[in-house]
Each structure stands twice: as C-alpha cells, then as structure tokens.
Amino acid sequence: MATSNNRRKFMATTFQSVGLTALGGLLWSGYSDEVKASPLVLRPPAALPEDDFLKACIKCGLCAEACVNRESNQNRDGSQRKGTLQMAKGGDHRMIGTPFFVPTDVPCYMCDDVPCVPVCPSGALDMPSILNEKKELDINKAKMGLAVVHKESCIAFWGIQCDACYRACPIMDEAITLEYQKNERTGKHAFLLPVVHSDICTGCGLCEQACVTEKPAIFVLPIEQATGVAGDHYVKGWDKKDQQRVQNANEIHTKNERSKQDASEYLNMEVEY
Amino acid sequence: MSNMKYLLLRRVTQMTLLVLYFGANAYGWHILEGTFGASRLFGFIPLADPYTTVQVLASGFVLGADVLLGALLITVFYMIVGGRAFCSWVCPINMVTDLANWLRRKLKLDKEEVNYRFLKRRTRYWIMVLGIVVSAVVGVAAFEVLSPITIMQRGIVFGFGAGIAVIIAIFLFDLFGVKNGWCGHLCPLGAAYSVIGSKSLIRVKHTHENCTNCMECKVVCPENQVLHMINKSSIAVTDGDCTNCGRCIDVCNDNALEFGVRSFMKQETRSGDFSHTSK
Numbered sequence: 001m002a003t004s005n006n007r008r009k010f011m012a013t014t015f016q017s018v019g020l021t022a023l024g025g026l027l028w029s030g031y032s033d034e035v036k037a038s039p040l041v042l043r044p045p046a047a048l049p050e051d052d053f054l055k056a057c058i059k060c061g062l063c064a065e066a067c068v069n070r071e072s073n074q075n076r077d078g079s080q081r082k083g084t085l086q087m088a089k090g091g092d093h094r095m096i097g098t099p100f101f102v103p104t105d106v107p108c109y110m111c112d113d114v115p116c117v118p119v120c121p122s123g124a125l126d127m128p129s130i131l132n133e134k135k136e137l138d139i140n141k142a143k144m145g146l147a148v149v150h151k152e153s154c155i156a157f158w159g160i161q162c163d164a165c166y167r168a169c170p171i172m173d174e175a176i177t178l179e180y181q182k183n184e185r186t187g188k189h190a191f192l193l194p195v196v197h198s199d200i201c202t203g204c205g206l207c208e209q210a211c212v213t214e215k216p217a218i219f220v221l222p223i224e225q226a227t228g229v230a231g232d233h234y235v236k237g238w239d240k241k242d243q244q245r246v247q248n249a250n251e252i253h254t255k256n257e258r259s260k261q262d263a264s265e266y267l268n269m270e271v272e273y
Numbered sequence: 274m275s276n277m278k279y280l281l282l283r284r285v286t287q288m289t290l291l292v293l294y295f296g297a298n299a300y301g302w303h304i305l306e307g308t309f310g311a312s313r314l315f316g317f318i319p320l321a322d323p324y325t326t327v328q329v330l331a332s333g334f335v336l337g338a339d340v341l342l343g344a345l346l347i348t349v350f351y352m353i354v355g356g357r358a359f360c361s362w363v364c365p366i367n368m369v370t371d372l373a374n375w376l377r378r379k380l381k382l383d384k385e386e387v388n389y390r391f392l393k394r395r396t397r398y399w400i401m402v403l404g405i406v407v408s409a410v411v412g413v414a415a416f417e418v419l420s421p422i423t424i425m426q427r428g429i430v431f432g433f434g435a436g437i438a439v440i441i442a443i444f445l446f447d448l449f450g451v452k453n454g455w456c457g458h459l460c461p462l463g464a465a466y467s468v469i470g471s472k473s474l475i476r477v478k479h480t481h482e483n484c485t486n487c488m489e490c491k492v493v494c495p496e497n498q499v500l501h502m503i504n505k506s507s508i509a510v511t512d513g514d515c516t517n518c519g520r521c522i523d524v525c526n527d528n529a530l531e532f533g534v535r536s537f538m539k540q541e542t543r544s545g546d547f548s549h550t551s552k
Contacts, residue, residue: 031419032418055412056334058321058340060311061427062313097424
C-alpha cells in the first residue's frame with residue numbers, strides 16, 4: 001500500500017515538474033520571440049542583419065561607451081556631448097540592452113576611425129564588412145539604413161528652394177544629389193529635388209536631423225524596410241551584369257485548378273465570378 | 274563592527290565595480306568597461322559571462338574570440354578560486370535581495386516556515402537548462418532579455434528607464450513572497466555559478482568544537498541548507514550553493530566559522546554533497 005502510494009506520488013511530482021517546465025518554456029519562448037520583433041530600429045555601423053544581430057549582441061555596451069567617449073564628441077568648452085548610440089532600456093520598445101540610434105535625437109557622425117566597431121567583442125558588429133581594399137576601416141561602407149524622401153511633405157518638391165539634406169550629407173553630391181526640373185507652375189523657376197542613392201547612402205541620419213519640416217520629410221529606415229527586391233522575373237536586357245544576376249533563376253511552376261487546363265482553353269472560357 | 278567585516282567588504286567590492294563600470298561610460302575610464310555580459314579589464318583583457326556565452330552559442334551564433342576567451346577566464350577564476358562568489362561579491366541584485374531579506378527579519382515575516390510546493394531551491398537548475406533550450410528554439414539569448422542583473426547594471430551605467438520596475442518586482446517578491454526567492458530559487462545565473470564553482474578552493478570551514486549552537490549563522494545564511502554541518506562535524510561548506518558571502522562568519526561569536534582553503538585530501542567532502550538538490 002505504502003509503495004503504491006509512493007509511486008503515485010512520484011508519478012504526480014514528475015508530471016507536475018514536466019508540465020510546469022513546459023509551461024515555463026512556452027511562456028518564456030513566447031516572451032522572447034515577442035521582444036525580438038521590433039524591426040524599425042537603426043543599429044550601429046557594420047551591424048549584422050537584424051536577426052543575426054539579436055543573436056550575437058551580448059549587450060555589453062562597449063560600442064555605446066566608445067561612441068560617447070570619442071575625442072570628437074566634446075563641446076568647445078570640453079564638456080561631453082550625448083553619444084549617438086543608446087542602450088535600449090525598458091520602455092524603449094526595442095530589444096533590451098541592445099545599441100541603437102535615433103537620428104533626430106543624435107545622428108551618426110560617421111567618424112573616420114569608427115570607434116564603435118572594433119571594440120565589439122562578440123562579432124555582432126562585423127568589422128570586415130566595413131574594411132576597404134587596403135584593410136582600413138571605411139565608414140562610407142557602412143549600411144545602417146537608407147534615407148527615404150516623402151515627396152509630398154518635402155518643400156523642395158513644392159518648388160521652395162531647400163537643400164538642407166543635400167548639404168548635411170557627409171557624402172555630399174553622391175548619397176543625395178539634386179535633380180533639376182522645370183517648375184511648370186511659375187514657368188521660370190526650377191525644382192531642386194533631393195534624390196537618395198541607395199548604393200552610397202550609409203543611413204547616418206544627418207539629413208533627417210537637418211530637415212527643416214516639422215516632421216522630417218527625409219528619414220532613415222532600416223535597409224530591410226526601405227528597399228524592394230525586383231526578383232528574377234525582371235531583368236535589364238541591356239545590361240550584361242544584370243543578366244548574371246538571374247543566371248541561377250529557377251523556373252516556377254504554378255499548380256492550381258487552372259493549370260490542369262491548356263491556356264487557350266481557359267482564356268476562351270466565360271468568366272466565372 | 275567586527276560582525277560586519279565581510280558584509281562591508283562585499284558592499285565595497287560591489288560598489289567599486291559599479292563605479293568603475295559607470296565611469297567607463299560617463300568619463301571614459303579604461304579600467305573596467307562594458308557590462309557583466311562582456312567587459313574589458315584595463316582596456317585589453319576580455320571578460321565575459323559564461324552563462325550568457327552559452328546562451329548566445331545555443332542561439333546559433335558563433336561568437337568572437339574575445340567573448341570566448343573572456344568566458345573562459347571568468348569560468349576558470351570561479352571554478353578554481355571563487356566558487357559562487359559572483360552572487361554575493363559582484364552581482365548588484367544581491368544588494369536588493371539582501372535588503373529584502375534584512376527587512377523580512379526586521380518585520381518578522383519569517384516566523385512561519387512556509388512550504389512552497391512548486392518553488393524548490395532546485396528550480397533554478399531547471400530554469401538554467403530551460404534558458405539554454407529556449408535560446409536555441411527562439412534564436413536569442415533567452416535569459417538576457419529579462420535578466421534583472423544586467424538590467425540593473427545597465428540601469429546604473431546607461432540609465433534605468435522602465436527597467437527599474439524589474440528591480441522593484443524582485444525586491445517585493447523576496448520581501449513579501451518567497452524568502453530568498455530570486456537568488457535562492459529562481460536565478461539561472463546563480464545556478465550556473467553554483468555549477469561552475471562547486472569544486473572551488475575558497476570555502477567556509479566549520480570548527481564544531483567552538484560552536485555553541487546559537488544558530489545565528491543559519492538565520493542570516495541565504496542558502497542555509499549548505500550549513501547542515503553546524504554543531505555536528507568539523508568540515509568545510511562544500512555545497513556549490515554557498516555564495517561565499519561570509520555572513521555566517523560575521524555573525525559567529527564563537528570562532529566556529531572561518532574562510533579557508535579547501536583540502537581535497539581530508540574527508541571534508543565525505544558527504545559528497547554536490548547534487549544541488551538539497552532541500
């Protein structure tokens with residue numbers, strides 16, 4: 001009798017332990033997965049793609065410390081300025097403890113010596129990705145994000161002369177160029193339209209900070225959110241390089257109800273709604 | 274003040290470390306930079322938390338050599354020398370839970386011995402393993418997204434934000450909830466250091482002949498199951514759950530407890546109690 005009681009107790013405890021562990025694991029997994037999902041965040045230069053970055057970042061803050069304490073980050077009187085990189089706190093709605101920046105707050109000034117990247121101990125900031133041919137750090141190779149112009153709120157598109165973003169850009173006349181267009185409304189003025197070139201733009205955010213409109217009409221988005229992908233269906237037939245891009249394209253077979261029939265068959269059918 | 278010696282030493286150590294970390298960000302000092310996840314000592318020696326490192330590796334990312342070397346250095350230090358000393362000599366949460374514990378005693382909240390059916394001291398070992406599993410499943414270091422230890426440290430270095438709520442929650446849990454609830458039952462980092470330091474050299478030693486059985490040591494000990502030898506036998510505290518905080522030595526008026534170097538030759542490991550399943 002006592003033995004069977006003990007066995008029953010043992011079984012109950014085992015099931016309870018397994019059950020509670022599973023419960024804890026599910027809650028924990030759910031929570032961890034949710035806090036990962038904050039795609040609209042700008043990371044330091046040379047950061048790995050967001051998914052890998054969140055795995056790799058060990059939340060040590062060495063990048064942020066190198067950023068705020070760099071020599072160039074002082075006012076004329078020697079006092080410290082705020083750093084670009086912040087460490088996400090509770091309430092920031094970004095993965096807690098990871099570095100990020102907000103251009104309207106403090107943009108990235110694209111220091112020549114890139115102090116934030118070499119200090120990263122984990123590899124979340126991937127130094128090789130911003131080395132040039134001479135194996136020197138080259139901040140111009142950084143891809144923190146991409147500036148996007150909202151033409152409806154950009155006053156240059158209204159015909160008012162403004163080139164604040166163009167002049168603020170550290171890679172002036174390359175990352176943002178001004179395109180001239182005739183202003184048909186007045187008949188005698190020109191539009192000077194800012195155009196961002198995604199192969200040059202580093203996403204530093206100096207343009208966003210410089211923008212004169214109430215809410216910036218030019219703003220930096222993470223590359224993933226700011227870019228499209230043409231895919232293998234379209235190719236520049238006049239461009240040899242682009243032909244290479246689709247070399248490994250796979251044929252796609254769509255299988256649905258219609259593909260059972262011949263094309264001429266279903267195209268000649270009456271439309272069924 | 275003689276009965277505060279190790280307590281004061283610990284507070285000085287904890288505070289000094291936090292000041293150094295704070296200064297690294299605020300004033301650009303190069304003595305101890307970073308956070309407990311990964312740090313740099315004197316500007317070039319890498320240090321890293323072993324449990325965090327294992328979580329990141331489990332999430333599927335091959336870490337840089339700096340972190341791996343740093344984790345190795347920390348592991349070797351606590352494995353050979355410190356035992357679970359991180360918890361009582363370094364961790365800032367220790368100050369919060371010690372305060373909660375002290376208040377518990379002052380408010381006499383400990384009068385009733387409560388049996389927490391599901392919350393055993395071994396729960397933390399389950400959580401430790403679970404943290405690694407969840408890291409692998411979700412693809413992010415799972416304990417690091419909610420660790421009150423680094424939240425508190427980063428709070429002090431970079432600003433708290435809403436993170437202060439986590440610290441208050443731990444305080445309330447330990448004060449009104451479970452005695453030694455966080456550090457003694459839940460914290461997977463402490464569990465990891467228990468495992469790492471279970472064979473370390475520095476140990477509290479008991480001289481049973483001097484003991485007057487006043488049980489002061491058991492009252493203050495945050496892991497008092499490790500003091501099973503009190504007034505029974507003259508052996509060292511070899512249980513990995515002991516944090517080497519030295520509070521028992523502080524409160525002992527009979528010279529029955531002292532720090533010593535563990536000897537593997539004697540029979541002090543007789544009980545062989547490294548199972549971490551006590552209580």
